[in-house]
Amino acid sequence: MIYLFTCLYLCSCKNRNYITYYNKVNEIDSIYRMKNDTLIAIKKFKRVFRNFEPRNDERMEEYENYIKFSDKYNKNFGGKKSLYKLIPLVAPYWKFKREDTDFFKLYKKYGIDSITVERKVVEWKNSLNKQLIDSFKIAFIRDQAKDSITGQQSLKNFRKNAALLKWTLTNYGYPSMQKIGLETDDGVFMPMLIYLNHMAQIEDYEYFKTKLLNYVKSGDLPPRDYVEMVERHVQVNHLKPVYGVKSTDEEIIKDSVNINYNRKLIGLQSLKVRRKITKEFLKNNSKKK
Incomplete structure (x- = not known):
């Protein structure tokens, strides 16, 4: 019976629309970032993570913040189970994350030592699709190659990479960081945001x-990655901005209502809120250096 309920839960999570998830997380982020009401944020986060498998936006870090806030206020966040669930979400950035001493302190508090965390990261890495990693490594190198005559990146190479992406979508689904990671062992950086651009x-x-x-x-x-592609198309073809990612301040001011409406439809915060998050993210990163 427990197995049946578990299967039903996992199936229901898979069938949910994550745009709803992103919008809920955006609302909660504003509750503690703008209104400083962390306890309400914890309650709302908990409700979201009951219905959706968590993500962990690079700049909002919603699942990690939920755990940190819950720990700070002595609220139940799921203990070791939730901490282990967080590791694959931060693993793509492990080269930087492993420098975060507070991260390891939190795990140690719940009986998980740094050796265990490192082992879990290795397990995550070993779970990635090696065939796709090799294919996309070649594609990313090709993506950045420049024509010997024009000095520009080649549309021919972009088309080859499009064929690889189509094949991958058909055979494996989207090549997310949980399938190919973010950087190869030999240092090839593979951000899909640039690829989609x-x-x-x-x-x-x-x-x-x-x-x-x-x-x-x-x-x-x-x-954000999807929007980057759409806005690049807008920019190249001199079309009206849809999400405002690559727009000038003047363009945004003229059409901020529609832009923010479109952003919510895809699961993004308003431009004003996102700029605040980005500013805080860059500020915090500069402090760590």
Whole structure:
């Protein structure tokens, strides 16, 4: 019976629209970031994570913050089980995260030593799809290659990479960081945001615009990466801004209502809130250096 309920829960989580998740997380983020009401935020976070498998936005760090806040106020967040669940979410950034001494202190408090954390990161790394990593490593190197005559990146290479992405979507689904990581063992940086940016410049753009939206909804593709592709297409073709990611301040002021409406439809915060988050993120990172 327990097994049946577990299966039903996992299936229901998979079928949920993560745009709803992102919008709920955005609202909660504002509760503690803007209103400083951490206890209410903890309650709301807990409700969200009961219904959705957590994500951990690079700048909002919603699941990690939920755990930290809960620990600070002696609220139950799930203990070791939740801490172990967090590790794969931060593992793509492990080169930087492992320098966070407070992170290890939190784990130690709940009986998980640094050796165990490191082992879990290795297990995560070993779980990645080696075939896809090798394929996308080549694709990212090709993506950055410049034409010997024009000195520009090659549309021909972008088209080759589009073919790889199509094949991957058909055979493996979206190549998220939980499938290919963020950086190879030999240092090839593989941010899909940049990869998708270049899909906006070729004939397959409309296909990807439609197809990839499904992966935003499934929680495999962060809204920010999808929006980057759409806005790059807008920029290249001199169209009206949709999400305002690459817009000038003047363009945003003219159409801020529509831009913020579109951003919510895809699961992004308003431009004003996102700028505040980015400012705090950069400030905190500069302190760590």
